[in-house]
Amino acid sequence: MKAFEVLNPGVFTAVQDLGRPGYMKYGTPASGVADRFSAQVANSLVGNPPGAALLEITLFRLELLVLNDSVIAVTGGDLSPTLNGNPLPMWQTFPVNKGNRIAFRMRKQGFRAYLAVQGGLSGKEFLGSRSVFVRGLMGNVLQTGEILESGNPVTQSIVLKKMPQEMVPAFSDKNPLRVILGPQEDRFTPKGIETFLSSEYRVSPQSDRMGYRLQGPTIEHSRGADIISEPIARGAIQVPGDGLPIILLWDGQVSGGYTKIANVISADLDHLAQVMPGDRIHFMAVSLEEAHQALREERGRWGRGQLAMLKMT
Amino acid sequence: MWPNIRPSGDSAILVEFENRIDPEVNRAVRALNLAINSENLPEIKEVVPAYRALMVTYDPLEIEYHDLKGKIKHWMEETRKINLPASRLFRLPTVYGGTYGPDLQRVAEVTHLSPEEVIRLFSETRFMVYFIGFICGLAYLGGLPEILRVSRLATPRTLVPAGSVGLAGGQANAISTDQPSGFNYIGRTFVNLYDPHIFPPVPFLSGDEIQFVPVAEEEASKAKGRPATDFL
Numbered sequence: 188m189k190a191f192e193v194l195n196p197g198v199f200t201a202v203q204d205l206g207r208p209g210y211m212k213y214g215t216p217a218s219g220v221a222d223r224f225s226a227q228v229a230n231s232l233v234g235n236p237p238g239a240a241l242l243e244i245t246l247f248r249l250e251l252l253v254l255n256d257s258v259i260a261v262t263g264g265d266l267s268p269t270l271n272g273n274p275l276p277m278w279q280t281f282p283v284n285k286g287n288r289i290a291f292r293m294r295k296q297g298f299r300a301y302l303a304v305q306g307g308l309s310g311k312e313f314l315g316s317r318s319v320f321v322r323g324l325m326g327n328v329l330q331t332g333e334i335l336e337s338g339n340p341v342t343q344s345i346v347l348k349k350m351p352q353e354m355v356p357a358f359s360d361k362n363p364l365r366v367i368l369g370p371q372e373d374r375f376t377p378k379g380i381e382t383f384l385s386s387e388y389r390v391s392p393q394s395d396r397m398g399y400r401l402q403g404p405t406i407e408h409s410r411g412a413d414i415i416s417e418p419i420a421r422g423a424i425q426v427p428g429d430g431l432p433i434i435l436l437w438d439g440q441v442s443g444g445y446t447k448i449a450n451v452i453s454a455d456l457d458h459l460a461q462v463m464p465g466d467r468i469h470f471m472a473v474s475l476e477e478a479h480q481a482l483r484e485e486r487g488r489w490g491r492g493q494l495a496m497l498k499m500t
Numbered sequence: 501m502w503p504n505i506r507p508s509g510d511s512a513i514l515v516e517f518e519n520r521i522d523p524e525v526n527r528a529v530r531a532l533n534l535a536i537n538s539e540n541l542p543e544i545k546e547v548v549p550a551y552r553a554l555m556v557t558y559d560p561l562e563i564e565y566h567d568l569k570g571k572i573k574h575w576m577e578e579t580r581k582i583n584l585p586a587s588r589l590f591r592l593p594t595v596y597g598g599t600y601g602p603d604l605q606r607v608a609e610v611t612h613l614s615p616e617e618v619i620r621l622f623s624e625t626r627f628m629v630y631f632i633g634f635i636c637g638l639a640y641l642g643g644l645p646e647i648l649r650v651s652r653l654a655t656p657r658t659l660v661p662a663g664s665v666g667l668a669g670g671q672a673n674a675i676s677t678d679q680p681s682g683f684n685y686i687g688r689t690f691v692n693l694y695d696p697h698i699f700p701p702v703p704f705l706s707g708d709e710i711q712f713v714p715v716a717e718e719e720a721s722k723a724k725g726r727p728a729t730d731f732l
Contacts, residue, residue: 208557211548213702214637214676313696323636324677325696370508415521416633416640418548418555420512442550442633442640450509453560478510479560486561 189254190304190337196329197249197291199395202308205238207316211418211441218318218325218438221299221396221460224356224485225263228492229303232260232280234345239307239338240317242329244291244300246463249329253287257337258305258345264297264358264461279349279499297358298463305345306337320438322397347499354495358461363471366424366449367478371414374446375426379407383448384470388432392464396438399459401468405430406448416444422451422459424470434459454481503528503576505569511545512557513568515576521642525552526630530707531579532572539575543568549706550631551640587707589626591731592674592689594665594712595720596623600688603653603666607684610650618686619714621645627672629708636679637694637702641672641710656682663689665712674712676702687712690724691731703728 203226206219220226220243227237235241242249247266261268261277268275269290275281277300283289291300310317311326319326329335372380388403412428418441419425424432425445434451435443436459451459452473462468473481508514515532518525533549536556543563548555558568596619597604608615627641634640644667652668657680660666664675666683675681676694689712695701704710723731 208545210701211546211555211557212632213700214632214634215696215701216635314699314701322677322679323696324694367507367510370506370514415519415551415553417514417516417550417553418508418512418633420509420555420557422509440633440635441548442631447508452510475507475510475565479565482510483561 188306188337188339189334190257190308191251191289191335192254193329193331193333193335194252194288195248195250196331196333197244198246200242200244200249200329201319201321202240202310202326203243203318204240204316206318206437207314210314214441215314215323216320216438216441217421218316218320218396220301221437222263222301222457224457224489224492226301226303227489228278228350228496229260229262229301230307231493231496232262232278232348232350233258233303233305234340235303235305235307239303240310241301241303241308244302245298246294247291250288250290253283253285253289254334256282256284258282259289260303261300262350263300265295266297266300267292267295268300278355280345280347294463297461299460304337306340309336309338322438348496349499350492351495351497354492358458362458363469364455364459365452365473365478365481366470367452367475368449368472369447371446372448374409374414375448376407376409379409380448382406383432384472387467387469390462390464390466390468394464396436398436398439399434399462401432401434403431406432408446412446413444414446416442419443419447420450422453422456423447424449424451452478452481454478454485457485505572507565508555511560512555513565513572515554515556515572517552519552521551521630523628523642526706527584528579529554530584531582532576533706534582534584535575535579536572550633584707587628587709588732589709589711590704590728591711591713592691592728593715593720593723593731594623594687594689595717596687596714600717601686603684604686607648607650607667607686611647613647618648621648622667622686623712623714626709626711629704629706629710631706632702632704636677638673638676639702639704639710644670644672646670650684652682653684656680660685661688663691663693665689674710688720690720691728692725693728695727
Protein backbone atom coordinates (compact mmCIF):
# COMPACT_ATOMS: atom_id res chain seq x y z
CA MET A 188 0.00 0.00 0.00
CA LYS A 189 1.27 3.48 -0.81
CA ALA A 190 1.94 5.16 2.52
CA PHE A 191 3.74 8.48 1.88
CA GLU A 192 5.07 10.71 -0.85
CA VAL A 193 8.31 12.45 0.05
CA LEU A 194 7.80 16.19 -0.42
CA ASN A 195 11.14 17.09 1.20
CA PRO A 196 13.66 14.37 2.12
CA GLY A 197 15.16 16.43 4.97
CA VAL A 198 18.76 16.51 6.06
CA PHE A 199 19.26 12.74 6.21
CA THR A 200 16.29 10.39 6.35
CA ALA A 201 16.57 6.67 5.71
CA VAL A 202 14.65 3.44 6.20
CA GLN A 203 16.10 1.31 9.01
CA ASP A 204 15.19 -1.85 10.88
CA LEU A 205 17.25 -3.81 13.40
CA GLY A 206 20.01 -4.27 10.83
CA ARG A 207 21.93 -7.20 9.38
CA PRO A 208 24.26 -8.67 11.97
CA GLY A 209 26.34 -11.61 10.73
CA TYR A 210 28.01 -10.16 7.63
CA MET A 211 31.07 -8.45 9.07
CA LYS A 212 33.16 -11.23 7.57
CA TYR A 213 32.06 -9.88 4.18
CA GLY A 214 33.06 -6.34 5.12
CA THR A 215 29.47 -5.33 5.90
CA PRO A 216 28.57 -3.60 9.18
CA ALA A 217 25.25 -4.49 10.83
CA SER A 218 23.75 -0.97 10.37
CA GLY A 219 20.19 -0.73 11.74
CA VAL A 220 18.41 1.89 13.87
CA ALA A 221 20.76 4.00 15.98
CA ASP A 222 18.35 4.41 18.93
CA ARG A 223 16.85 0.94 19.38
CA PHE A 224 14.57 1.78 22.28
CA SER A 225 12.84 4.65 20.48
CA ALA A 226 12.49 2.67 17.24
CA GLN A 227 11.06 -0.40 18.96
CA VAL A 228 8.57 1.71 20.91
CA ALA A 229 7.42 3.44 17.71
CA ASN A 230 6.77 0.07 16.08
CA SER A 231 4.94 -1.28 19.12
CA LEU A 232 2.67 1.76 19.25
CA VAL A 233 1.36 0.99 15.74
CA GLY A 234 1.06 -2.76 16.33
CA ASN A 235 4.19 -3.76 14.38
CA PRO A 236 6.81 -6.25 15.49
CA PRO A 237 9.57 -4.22 17.23
CA GLY A 238 12.01 -4.79 14.37
CA ALA A 239 9.78 -3.60 11.50
CA ALA A 240 11.27 -1.13 9.03
CA LEU A 241 10.61 2.53 9.82
CA LEU A 242 12.04 5.98 9.08
CA GLU A 243 15.06 7.27 10.94
CA ILE A 244 14.93 11.06 10.66
CA THR A 245 18.06 13.07 11.36
CA LEU A 246 17.56 16.73 12.29
CA PHE A 247 14.76 18.35 10.30
CA ARG A 248 13.05 19.48 7.08
CA LEU A 249 11.51 16.09 6.30
CA GLU A 250 8.04 16.57 4.83
CA LEU A 251 5.70 13.74 3.89
CA LEU A 252 2.29 13.61 2.20
CA VAL A 253 0.04 10.86 3.55
CA LEU A 254 -1.29 8.81 0.60
CA ASN A 255 -3.69 6.51 2.49
CA ASP A 256 -5.48 6.58 5.83
CA SER A 257 -3.20 4.92 8.33
CA VAL A 258 -1.80 4.94 11.84
CA ILE A 259 1.64 6.25 12.74
CA ALA A 260 3.80 6.89 15.81
CA VAL A 261 6.74 9.27 16.20
CA THR A 262 9.36 8.71 18.91
CA GLY A 263 13.03 9.52 19.56
CA GLY A 264 14.48 13.01 19.58
CA ASP A 265 12.03 15.92 19.52
CA LEU A 266 12.36 17.41 16.02
CA SER A 267 9.05 19.31 16.34
CA PRO A 268 6.84 17.02 14.25
CA THR A 269 3.67 18.61 12.88
CA LEU A 270 0.54 17.38 11.14
CA ASN A 271 -0.94 19.98 8.77
CA GLY A 272 1.04 22.58 10.69
CA ASN A 273 -0.23 21.59 14.15
CA PRO A 274 2.01 19.87 16.71
CA LEU A 275 1.91 16.09 16.27
CA PRO A 276 2.06 14.39 19.68
CA MET A 277 5.02 12.04 20.05
CA TRP A 278 5.26 8.66 21.84
CA GLN A 279 1.67 7.69 21.04
CA THR A 280 -0.38 6.02 18.33
CA PHE A 281 -1.71 8.65 15.95
CA PRO A 282 -4.24 8.14 13.11
CA VAL A 283 -3.49 10.07 9.90
CA ASN A 284 -5.63 10.61 6.83
CA LYS A 285 -5.02 10.75 3.13
CA GLY A 286 -3.84 14.24 2.18
CA ASN A 287 -2.35 15.07 5.60
CA ARG A 288 1.11 16.58 5.64
CA ILE A 289 3.67 15.49 8.21
CA ALA A 290 6.66 17.78 8.71
CA PHE A 291 9.64 18.01 11.03
CA ARG A 292 10.44 21.65 11.60
CA MET A 293 13.11 22.20 14.19
CA ARG A 294 15.34 20.30 16.57
CA LYS A 295 14.34 20.78 20.18
CA GLN A 296 16.00 17.82 21.83
CA GLY A 297 17.96 14.79 20.69
CA PHE A 298 19.14 14.23 17.11
CA ARG A 299 17.16 11.37 15.54
CA ALA A 300 13.41 10.77 15.44
CA TYR A 301 11.60 7.59 14.37
CA LEU A 302 8.39 7.40 12.40
CA ALA A 303 6.66 4.02 12.28
CA VAL A 304 3.61 3.27 10.14
CA GLN A 305 1.16 0.45 10.67
CA GLY A 306 2.29 -2.55 8.63
CA GLY A 307 5.92 -1.36 8.55
CA LEU A 308 7.69 0.09 5.54
CA SER A 309 8.21 -2.40 2.74
CA GLY A 310 10.86 -2.14 0.09
CA LYS A 311 13.98 -3.91 -0.93
CA GLU A 312 15.88 -6.12 1.47
CA PHE A 313 19.65 -6.51 1.30
CA LEU A 314 21.06 -9.55 3.10
CA GLY A 315 17.83 -9.98 5.04
CA SER A 316 17.43 -6.36 6.17
CA ARG A 317 15.85 -3.16 4.87
CA SER A 318 18.37 -0.99 6.69
CA VAL A 319 19.79 1.56 4.29
CA PHE A 320 23.59 1.48 4.16
CA VAL A 321 24.52 4.06 1.55
CA ARG A 322 28.26 3.30 1.29
CA GLY A 323 27.50 -0.40 0.86
CA LEU A 324 25.13 0.34 -2.06
CA MET A 325 22.24 -0.99 0.03
CA GLY A 326 19.46 1.50 -0.61
CA ASN A 327 19.63 5.25 -0.36
CA VAL A 328 18.42 8.17 1.70
CA LEU A 329 14.95 9.47 0.84
CA GLN A 330 14.62 11.45 -2.39
CA THR A 331 12.08 14.13 -3.28
CA GLY A 332 9.07 12.57 -5.01
CA GLU A 333 9.82 9.07 -3.76
CA ILE A 334 6.80 6.96 -2.78
CA LEU A 335 7.15 4.91 0.41
CA GLU A 336 5.08 1.75 0.60
CA SER A 337 3.92 -0.05 3.70
CA GLY A 338 3.23 -3.73 4.28
CA ASN A 339 -0.04 -5.28 5.35
CA PRO A 340 -0.97 -4.52 8.95
CA VAL A 341 -0.52 -7.46 11.32
CA THR A 342 -3.97 -6.76 12.76
CA GLN A 343 -6.87 -4.81 11.33
CA SER A 344 -8.00 -3.30 14.59
CA ILE A 345 -5.47 -1.03 16.18
CA VAL A 346 -5.37 -0.12 19.85
CA LEU A 347 -4.41 3.51 20.41
CA LYS A 348 -1.58 3.53 22.95
CA LYS A 349 0.64 6.05 24.66
CA MET A 350 3.98 5.85 26.44
CA PRO A 351 3.67 7.32 29.95
CA GLN A 352 5.78 10.45 30.36
CA GLU A 353 8.10 8.90 32.96
CA MET A 354 9.20 6.26 30.43
CA VAL A 355 10.00 8.82 27.71
CA PRO A 356 13.78 9.21 27.63
CA ALA A 357 15.21 12.63 28.36
CA PHE A 358 17.96 13.16 25.83
CA SER A 359 19.35 16.21 27.54
CA ASP A 360 21.02 14.40 30.43
CA LYS A 361 24.68 15.08 30.94
CA ASN A 362 25.68 11.61 32.10
CA PRO A 363 29.11 10.56 30.92
CA LEU A 364 29.34 7.92 28.20
CA ARG A 365 30.53 4.74 29.84
CA VAL A 366 33.39 2.87 28.19
CA ILE A 367 35.47 -0.24 28.66
CA LEU A 368 39.15 0.53 28.13
CA GLY A 369 40.96 -1.36 25.39
CA PRO A 370 41.72 -3.42 23.48
CA GLN A 371 44.85 -1.27 22.89
CA GLU A 372 44.88 0.80 26.10
CA ASP A 373 48.51 -0.37 26.52
CA ARG A 374 49.45 1.67 23.43
CA PHE A 375 48.75 4.96 25.26
CA THR A 376 50.77 6.73 27.94
CA PRO A 377 49.19 7.08 31.41
CA LYS A 378 48.88 10.76 30.54
CA GLY A 379 47.04 9.83 27.32
CA ILE A 380 44.51 7.68 29.19
CA GLU A 381 44.10 10.47 31.77
CA THR A 382 43.46 13.01 28.99
CA PHE A 383 40.84 10.73 27.43
CA LEU A 384 38.96 10.13 30.68
CA SER A 385 39.12 13.63 32.12
CA SER A 386 38.52 15.83 29.08
CA GLU A 387 35.39 17.13 27.47
CA TYR A 388 35.10 16.43 23.74
CA ARG A 389 32.92 18.11 21.20
CA VAL A 390 31.25 16.06 18.43
CA SER A 391 32.59 17.42 15.14
CA PRO A 392 30.42 18.30 12.13
CA GLN A 393 32.16 15.44 10.23
CA SER A 394 30.05 12.90 12.10
CA ASP A 395 27.47 10.52 10.69
CA ARG A 396 26.10 7.00 11.10
CA MET A 397 29.56 5.65 10.33
CA GLY A 398 31.26 7.40 13.18
CA TYR A 399 31.55 10.45 15.40
CA ARG A 400 34.77 12.44 15.13
CA LEU A 401 35.61 14.25 18.35
CA GLN A 402 37.39 17.53 18.89
CA GLY A 403 39.28 18.30 22.09
CA PRO A 404 42.60 17.60 23.80
CA THR A 405 44.87 15.22 21.89
CA ILE A 406 45.57 11.81 23.37
CA GLU A 407 49.19 10.72 23.69
CA HIS A 408 50.26 7.35 22.26
CA SER A 409 53.15 5.40 23.74
CA ARG A 410 54.41 3.77 20.53
CA GLY A 411 52.61 5.08 17.49
CA ALA A 412 49.01 4.92 16.35
CA ASP A 413 49.18 2.07 13.85
CA ILE A 414 48.42 -1.60 14.39
CA ILE A 415 48.01 -4.48 11.96
CA SER A 416 44.41 -4.08 10.69
CA GLU A 417 41.95 -6.01 12.84
CA PRO A 418 38.17 -6.27 13.28
CA ILE A 419 36.36 -3.33 14.92
CA ALA A 420 33.46 -3.72 17.36
CA ARG A 421 30.52 -1.29 17.39
CA GLY A 422 31.27 1.65 19.67
CA ALA A 423 35.05 1.28 19.37
CA ILE A 424 36.98 4.51 19.95
CA GLN A 425 40.00 4.62 17.69
CA VAL A 426 42.72 7.21 18.05
CA PRO A 427 44.73 7.85 14.85
CA GLY A 428 48.07 9.64 14.75
CA ASP A 429 46.55 13.09 15.29
CA GLY A 430 45.45 12.01 18.78
CA LEU A 431 41.77 12.87 18.24
CA PRO A 432 39.29 10.07 18.99
CA ILE A 433 36.74 8.71 16.52
CA ILE A 434 33.81 6.59 17.77
CA LEU A 435 32.89 3.97 15.15
CA LEU A 436 29.17 3.32 15.05
CA TRP A 437 26.26 1.72 13.21
CA ASP A 438 27.60 1.95 9.63
CA GLY A 439 31.23 1.89 10.73
CA GLN A 440 34.01 0.12 8.91
CA VAL A 441 34.48 -3.48 10.05
CA SER A 442 38.30 -3.46 10.12
CA GLY A 443 40.98 -0.87 10.65
CA GLY A 444 44.56 -0.26 11.61
CA TYR A 445 44.41 2.41 14.31
CA THR A 446 44.83 1.84 18.05
CA LYS A 447 41.57 1.71 19.98
CA ILE A 448 41.68 3.24 23.44
CA ALA A 449 38.20 2.15 24.58
CA ASN A 450 34.75 1.00 23.53
CA VAL A 451 31.42 2.62 24.41
CA ILE A 452 29.29 0.12 26.34
CA SER A 453 26.27 -1.31 24.51
CA ALA A 454 23.82 0.16 27.02
CA ASP A 455 24.91 3.72 26.13
CA LEU A 456 24.65 3.47 22.33
CA ASP A 457 21.01 4.62 22.27
CA HIS A 458 22.03 7.69 24.22
CA LEU A 459 24.88 8.36 21.78
CA ALA A 460 22.39 8.15 18.89
CA GLN A 461 20.74 11.30 20.24
CA VAL A 462 23.99 13.27 20.59
CA MET A 463 24.47 15.68 17.69
CA PRO A 464 27.44 17.49 16.19
CA GLY A 465 28.38 20.39 18.44
CA ASP A 466 27.27 18.57 21.61
CA ARG A 467 29.85 17.88 24.33
CA ILE A 468 30.55 14.45 25.74
CA HIS A 469 32.94 12.96 28.25
CA PHE A 470 33.86 9.41 29.13
CA MET A 471 33.90 7.26 32.23
CA ALA A 472 35.64 3.87 32.43
CA VAL A 473 33.64 0.96 33.86
CA SER A 474 34.41 -2.74 34.29
CA LEU A 475 33.15 -5.46 31.97
CA GLU A 476 30.81 -6.63 34.74
CA GLU A 477 29.38 -3.13 35.15
CA ALA A 478 28.86 -2.89 31.40
CA HIS A 479 26.95 -6.18 31.36
CA GLN A 480 24.84 -5.09 34.33
CA ALA A 481 24.05 -1.85 32.50
CA LEU A 482 23.00 -3.83 29.43
CA ARG A 483 20.71 -5.96 31.61
CA GLU A 484 19.08 -2.75 32.87
CA GLU A 485 18.85 -1.34 29.34
CA ARG A 486 17.02 -4.45 28.09
CA GLY A 487 14.82 -4.18 31.17
CA ARG A 488 13.92 -0.64 30.12
CA TRP A 489 12.55 -1.98 26.86
CA GLY A 490 10.65 -4.71 28.73
CA ARG A 491 9.15 -2.14 31.12
CA GLY A 492 8.39 0.17 28.20
CA GLN A 493 6.32 -2.54 26.52
CA LEU A 494 4.33 -3.10 29.69
CA ALA A 495 3.96 0.60 30.40
CA MET A 496 2.34 1.58 27.11
CA LEU A 497 -1.14 2.61 28.13
CA LYS A 498 -4.31 2.21 26.21
CA MET A 499 -5.68 5.64 25.35
CA THR A 500 -9.31 6.26 26.05
CA MET B 501 52.45 -14.21 25.11
CA TRP B 502 50.44 -15.35 22.04
CA PRO B 503 47.70 -16.21 21.54
CA ASN B 504 46.08 -13.58 23.70
CA ILE B 505 42.35 -13.28 24.43
CA ARG B 506 40.84 -10.03 25.66
CA PRO B 507 37.57 -8.09 25.51
CA SER B 508 36.91 -5.66 22.69
CA GLY B 509 34.05 -3.73 24.23
CA ASP B 510 31.33 -5.47 26.23
CA SER B 511 30.00 -7.70 23.44
CA ALA B 512 33.09 -8.88 21.59
CA ILE B 513 36.20 -10.92 22.30
CA LEU B 514 39.44 -10.38 20.42
CA VAL B 515 41.73 -13.38 19.92
CA GLU B 516 45.19 -12.25 18.89
CA PHE B 517 47.93 -14.40 17.39
CA GLU B 518 51.54 -13.40 16.70
CA ASN B 519 51.79 -9.75 15.79
CA ARG B 520 52.84 -10.00 12.15
CA ILE B 521 51.32 -10.37 8.69
CA ASP B 522 52.25 -13.89 7.78
CA PRO B 523 50.47 -16.76 5.99
CA GLU B 524 51.19 -19.19 8.86
CA VAL B 525 49.80 -16.84 11.51
CA ASN B 526 46.75 -16.27 9.32
CA ARG B 527 46.28 -20.05 9.03
CA ALA B 528 45.82 -20.18 12.80
CA VAL B 529 43.20 -17.41 12.54
CA ARG B 530 41.34 -19.28 9.80
CA ALA B 531 41.49 -22.58 11.65
CA LEU B 532 39.97 -21.03 14.78
CA ASN B 533 37.37 -19.27 12.61
CA LEU B 534 36.36 -22.62 11.15
CA ALA B 535 36.32 -24.32 14.56
CA ILE B 536 34.04 -21.66 16.07
CA ASN B 537 31.72 -21.56 13.07
CA SER B 538 31.28 -25.32 13.13
CA GLU B 539 30.06 -25.08 16.76
CA ASN B 540 27.16 -22.90 15.61
CA LEU B 541 26.46 -21.55 19.11
CA PRO B 542 23.41 -19.23 19.19
CA GLU B 543 25.11 -17.01 21.81
CA ILE B 544 27.83 -16.20 19.26
CA LYS B 545 26.65 -13.55 16.81
CA GLU B 546 29.60 -12.98 14.47
CA VAL B 547 33.03 -14.48 13.88
CA VAL B 548 35.29 -12.04 12.05
CA PRO B 549 38.79 -13.04 10.93
CA ALA B 550 41.57 -10.58 10.04
CA TYR B 551 45.36 -10.83 9.44
CA ARG B 552 46.39 -12.01 12.91
CA ALA B 553 43.31 -11.48 15.03
CA LEU B 554 39.83 -12.90 15.19
CA MET B 555 36.85 -11.13 16.73
CA VAL B 556 33.91 -13.03 18.19
CA THR B 557 30.80 -11.00 19.00
CA TYR B 558 28.35 -12.38 21.54
CA ASP B 559 25.31 -11.48 23.59
CA PRO B 560 26.61 -11.05 27.14
CA LEU B 561 23.15 -11.75 28.57
CA GLU B 562 23.22 -15.18 26.89
CA ILE B 563 26.78 -16.21 27.73
CA GLU B 564 29.27 -14.91 30.31
CA TYR B 565 32.55 -13.50 29.04
CA HIS B 566 34.64 -15.96 31.04
CA ASP B 567 32.63 -18.95 29.84
CA LEU B 568 33.06 -17.90 26.24
CA LYS B 569 36.76 -17.27 26.77
CA GLY B 570 37.09 -20.78 28.20
CA LYS B 571 35.31 -22.26 25.20
CA ILE B 572 37.53 -20.36 22.78
CA LYS B 573 40.64 -21.65 24.56
CA HIS B 574 39.28 -25.16 24.26
CA TRP B 575 38.45 -24.75 20.56
CA MET B 576 41.92 -23.37 19.97
CA GLU B 577 43.37 -26.68 21.09
CA GLU B 578 40.99 -28.48 18.76
CA THR B 579 42.24 -26.50 15.78
CA ARG B 580 45.37 -28.64 15.57
CA LYS B 581 43.15 -31.34 14.11
CA ILE B 582 41.44 -29.04 11.59
CA ASN B 583 42.17 -29.29 7.90
CA LEU B 584 41.54 -26.00 6.17
CA PRO B 585 39.57 -26.17 2.93
CA ALA B 586 41.71 -26.05 -0.21
CA SER B 587 42.18 -22.52 -1.47
CA ARG B 588 40.63 -21.56 -4.79
CA LEU B 589 42.53 -19.63 -7.46
CA PHE B 590 40.69 -16.76 -9.15
CA ARG B 591 42.32 -15.61 -12.41
CA LEU B 592 40.85 -12.16 -13.03
CA PRO B 593 41.35 -10.57 -16.47
CA THR B 594 43.05 -7.21 -15.91
CA VAL B 595 44.00 -4.28 -18.18
CA TYR B 596 47.26 -2.71 -17.06
CA GLY B 597 48.47 0.85 -17.58
CA GLY B 598 47.02 3.76 -19.53
CA THR B 599 43.90 5.35 -18.07
CA TYR B 600 43.19 2.13 -16.16
CA GLY B 601 46.54 2.17 -14.37
CA PRO B 602 47.31 5.82 -13.67
CA ASP B 603 50.19 4.97 -11.29
CA LEU B 604 51.98 2.33 -13.40
CA GLN B 605 54.62 4.74 -14.67
CA ARG B 606 55.30 6.08 -11.19
CA VAL B 607 55.59 2.58 -9.68
CA ALA B 608 58.06 1.72 -12.46
CA GLU B 609 60.14 4.81 -11.71
CA VAL B 610 60.20 4.27 -7.95
CA THR B 611 61.14 0.59 -8.29
CA HIS B 612 63.67 1.21 -11.13
CA LEU B 613 61.84 -1.32 -13.30
CA SER B 614 60.24 -0.96 -16.71
CA PRO B 615 56.41 -0.83 -16.76
CA GLU B 616 56.48 -4.21 -18.51
CA GLU B 617 58.52 -5.72 -15.68
CA VAL B 618 56.13 -4.27 -13.08
CA ILE B 619 53.20 -5.86 -14.92
CA ARG B 620 55.03 -9.19 -15.24
CA LEU B 621 56.03 -9.34 -11.57
CA PHE B 622 52.59 -8.26 -10.36
CA SER B 623 50.60 -10.53 -12.67
CA GLU B 624 52.72 -13.62 -11.95
CA THR B 625 52.00 -13.31 -8.24
CA ARG B 626 49.35 -15.51 -6.71
CA PHE B 627 48.05 -13.11 -4.07
CA MET B 628 46.57 -14.62 -0.94
CA VAL B 629 43.31 -13.25 0.45
CA TYR B 630 44.08 -12.71 4.13
CA PHE B 631 40.58 -11.53 4.97
CA ILE B 632 37.63 -9.45 3.79
CA GLY B 633 37.01 -6.20 5.60
CA PHE B 634 37.11 -2.41 5.68
CA ILE B 635 33.88 -1.63 3.90
CA CYS B 636 31.99 -3.24 1.00
CA GLY B 637 34.01 -6.43 1.01
CA LEU B 638 37.52 -5.19 0.42
CA ALA B 639 39.93 -8.14 0.10
CA TYR B 640 43.24 -7.63 1.95
CA LEU B 641 45.85 -9.30 -0.28
CA GLY B 642 49.30 -10.50 0.64
CA GLY B 643 52.23 -11.86 -1.35
CA LEU B 644 53.38 -8.76 -3.21
CA PRO B 645 57.01 -9.23 -4.35
CA GLU B 646 59.31 -7.16 -2.09
CA ILE B 647 60.72 -5.30 -5.11
CA LEU B 648 57.25 -3.82 -5.72
CA ARG B 649 57.08 -2.24 -2.28
CA VAL B 650 56.00 1.39 -2.90
CA SER B 651 54.61 3.77 -0.31
CA ARG B 652 51.06 5.12 -0.38
CA LEU B 653 50.21 8.30 -2.25
CA ALA B 654 50.99 11.39 -0.16
CA THR B 655 47.48 12.62 -0.90
CA PRO B 656 44.86 9.88 -1.34
CA ARG B 657 42.59 10.10 -4.38
CA THR B 658 39.06 11.07 -3.40
CA LEU B 659 37.51 8.52 -5.76
CA VAL B 660 39.01 5.37 -7.25
CA PRO B 661 36.74 3.35 -9.56
CA ALA B 662 35.64 -0.16 -8.59
CA GLY B 663 37.89 -2.88 -9.99
CA SER B 664 41.07 -0.80 -9.73
CA VAL B 665 44.03 -3.05 -8.98
CA GLY B 666 46.86 -1.57 -6.98
CA LEU B 667 49.59 -1.81 -4.41
CA ALA B 668 51.06 0.09 -1.47
CA GLY B 669 53.33 -0.65 1.45
CA GLY B 670 53.85 -4.31 0.61
CA GLN B 671 50.12 -4.97 0.17
CA ALA B 672 47.85 -5.23 -2.85
CA ASN B 673 44.12 -4.83 -3.38
CA ALA B 674 41.36 -4.62 -5.92
CA ILE B 675 38.86 -1.94 -4.94
CA SER B 676 35.37 -3.46 -4.61
CA THR B 677 33.31 -0.26 -5.04
CA ASP B 678 34.13 3.33 -6.03
CA GLN B 679 35.87 4.78 -2.97
CA PRO B 680 38.74 6.98 -1.80
CA SER B 681 42.16 5.31 -1.66
CA GLY B 682 45.83 6.09 -1.27
CA PHE B 683 47.02 2.96 -3.11
CA ASN B 684 49.00 3.11 -6.37
CA TYR B 685 46.70 1.79 -9.11
CA ILE B 686 48.33 0.02 -12.05
CA GLY B 687 45.36 -1.72 -13.69
CA ARG B 688 41.66 -2.48 -13.68
CA THR B 689 39.49 -5.56 -13.76
CA PHE B 690 35.85 -5.34 -14.80
CA VAL B 691 34.85 -8.49 -12.97
CA ASN B 692 32.14 -7.84 -10.33
CA LEU B 693 33.86 -7.90 -6.93
CA TYR B 694 30.91 -6.86 -4.75
CA ASP B 695 27.17 -7.30 -5.20
CA PRO B 696 24.87 -6.39 -2.28
CA HIS B 697 21.91 -8.02 -4.08
CA ILE B 698 23.26 -11.56 -3.75
CA PHE B 699 24.60 -13.84 -1.05
CA PRO B 700 27.46 -13.88 -0.45
CA PRO B 701 28.07 -10.28 -1.55
CA VAL B 702 31.79 -10.94 -1.93
CA PRO B 703 33.14 -13.88 -3.96
CA PHE B 704 36.37 -14.41 -2.01
CA LEU B 705 37.04 -16.16 1.27
CA SER B 706 40.12 -15.79 3.42
CA GLY B 707 42.72 -18.25 2.16
CA ASP B 708 41.70 -17.96 -1.51
CA GLU B 709 44.23 -16.85 -4.11
CA ILE B 710 43.90 -14.21 -6.82
CA GLN B 711 45.97 -13.62 -9.94
CA PHE B 712 45.49 -10.50 -12.05
CA VAL B 713 45.98 -11.84 -15.58
CA PRO B 714 47.06 -9.22 -18.15
CA VAL B 715 44.69 -8.99 -21.13
CA ALA B 716 43.84 -6.43 -23.80
CA GLU B 717 41.15 -3.88 -23.05
CA GLU B 718 38.66 -5.56 -25.37
CA GLU B 719 38.94 -8.91 -23.65
CA ALA B 720 38.87 -7.35 -20.19
CA SER B 721 35.66 -5.50 -20.96
CA LYS B 722 33.94 -8.79 -21.85
CA ALA B 723 34.13 -9.59 -18.12
CA LYS B 724 32.04 -6.53 -17.26
CA GLY B 725 29.53 -7.36 -14.56
CA ARG B 726 30.38 -11.08 -14.51
CA PRO B 727 30.86 -12.69 -11.10
CA ALA B 728 34.41 -13.53 -10.03
CA THR B 729 33.40 -17.18 -9.64
CA ASP B 730 33.30 -17.37 -13.49
CA PHE B 731 37.09 -17.01 -13.40
CA LEU B 732 38.01 -19.89 -11.10
